[in-house]
Amino acid sequence: MTSSQDFADLSGNAAAGLSEWERFGVDTSAPHSARVYDYWLGGKTNFPPDRAMGRAIEEAVPSVKAMAKENRAFQGRAVRHLAEQQGIRQFLDLGTGIPTSPNTHEIAEAASPGTRVVYVDNDPIVLAHARALMVSTPASRTTYIHQDLGKPDELLADPALTSTLDLGRPVGLLMIAVLMLVADEADPWGKVAALRDALPSGSCLALTHPTQDFDPESVAKVAEAARAGGMTLVPRTRDEVARFFDGWELIEPGVAPVMAWRPDGEPPADPHAAYYWGGVARKP
Template sequence: MGTVTGPAGDDRIDTSVMHPARRYNYWLGGKDNFQADRDSADQIAAAFPAVRTAALENRRFLRRVVTFLAAEAGIDQFLDIGTGIPTADNTHEVAQRILPRSRVVYVDNDPIVLAHARALLTSASAGVTAYLDADLRDPEKILAHPDLRRALDLNRPVGLLLIAVLHFIRDSEDAYGIVRRLLAELPSGSYLAISNVTTDFMPPEVAEQARLAGAGGGPHGVLAFRSREEFGRFFAGLDLVEPGVCPVARWRPEGEPESRPADADAAVYGAVARKP
């Protein structure tokens, strides 16, 4: 059924200001980034040298989550917020290999991501992909967007993916309330998947350096490192899927290389839960 795109591009691209989607692209070895993105990425990497490992493991976590949701839970609708610049094994590619009818709505607020999404996020003929130019901080805009309503049937279960995006939302910006609002619109049987950086596995001095590095860079530069308890609060009232809250490299790692990175080298919590 093809692809639905959002409105035409705009002039919001400012290459002098770091954007997390482009910084993440740099860590993954991509070329769609600018000097401001690389400078920010290198600043964080100086304090947390394993950040590239964490980025790669987070991407593998996304692939395994989508595989689980499609193959084991039968989910064929996905709302992927904080999409990032397309790379290998995007959500719709993984899902549609298993369930060709899968419908995926991507959401991001970077116009460069929008341009790439239009070019690359094309759906298999039996499914649908849509792209929304919107910010996670405005869940009402996302939920009310006509392209979302055209692509997804919110009367049927949806897989809500918030992968490596909530750590850009401070608690003061109501991160927990945003997740509750999104979940409130989804029916029973829907799933929530989240990953978020943590300092829990770092020595105290390294953790402090990482927090200081993550606290810079303006509103898009902040990294909200969350403890296990803080991360677990996102899943209040939901049924956690085994193995529950754990480092992303340890979440159902079947099919990955046997040598898994140390928790301190992939310091990102991940979990999946079902809405009862």
Template sequence: MSSDPTPQINTSIAHSARVYDYWLGGKDNFAADRALGDAMVQAIPTLPVMARANRDLLGRAVRYLTQKAGIRQFLDIGTGIPTAGNIHDVSQSIAPESRVLYVDHDPIVLAHARALMASRPEGRTEFIMADLREPEAILAHPTLEKILDLDRPVALMLVAILMYFDNEDDPYTLVRTLLDALPSGSYLTITHPTADFDPESTGAAVAAATQAGIKLVPRTKAEVEKFFAGLEVVSPGVVPVLSWHPGEANEWPADDPNSVWYYAGVARKP
């Protein structure tokens, strides 16, 4: 794990990772986080269900990548506060030799990073403090070389993270820089919120986040698909999370797959 000292954590200001933890029913959140979480739920009452459905999608994607794609290495950027069903929990339950490098720039995640270290002895997990805005620094980090072999396929996991980057951040170039460093046979997994299904309610939730100082950028289906340009997208394509391989888990069944306003996609680098 990174030897960087843990910076001070301001619990009086809402934080996106802790708000997400609140929606998931976690305990690592404070009054400011719960206030923002509740304000956003006023705009979109089903947000906690959406957050849990997004988390469930992560598990389905990891199972697919481990079982069907044969992936044994994962690079997870924007890890967030650990909770049940972390990537190594799922992947190593299928292939104990799986290796996972978790990346986050957030001191809150660093404070909980030891929960990410419970690797099976056959595999390995590690956490580094780094920022998606600096992909070259992630790729050059000495811990990455110790955990991941970039001559073998790697699954790049960007789950519910790109929504914090607007067009000025050029997220497409950030993702492409990471993919360019990975070999053929690697995979990209993305989940991303959208306003496609209810622009008005989504706009109200974005406004609440903005007022609390949190950038939140929903994207259209076409904008999410653009992240997968040049890749072989796994069937059924970029779809609402409840529609991505729903037969493999039914934790959050819904008559309307569009009731969870996140898109999901998994694609292979040729």
């Protein structure tokens, strides 16, 4: 039986071979969204199939690495807004991905020491890195759980979540570039609604989602490349993304291109240069 320390030791070993990861249940033979994203962000925790998928998508959208960084920048601005302007002191970060500083807990703690964060992902390699690297300050608390977005009831009942977050107090629910991995027939809107319904008044939802709205032809090629590699990747329109916020109060500027959502400094010259919608909403 392997332990959390085994994971931590392996995650710190940049030279670890594929077979070492495979004994922890990591499928290194097929691309995984978290590792493809890690490749685009310049990380080192990715394997040949991830890099091949990343390059195939780059062929369709050469600026995809810059887009990934803009998506990440939105996350930082959204977390900072929730902590500083909305008074959120608890975060549930779904689809965490491989840690890339600054992470949610680092941004939130800078705004308010004592923040609690639960990270969720379903990839064992993310588990290894999260447990090794996502260490909070003594005043705060950070937990990682291996769960599936597709099972919201199980996720909400997980003891690690319920012992870290008080679901009777407002929670910041983060779903950054994760819902495109859920096909329409799996009802991603219903799954998000189940999570939103479990949160109290004053909670907030921040999400981003890739879209075909800005460049339909190129994004269609991306979706096809993903399918050919065995990955689900569903771009969605602005109206489809807005449905994830149904019944909650959108915070200005509403559902907007991620580059145009409360940018730091001057507004971008071309806010459609990153093919993502983003938004933040508050539960009445």
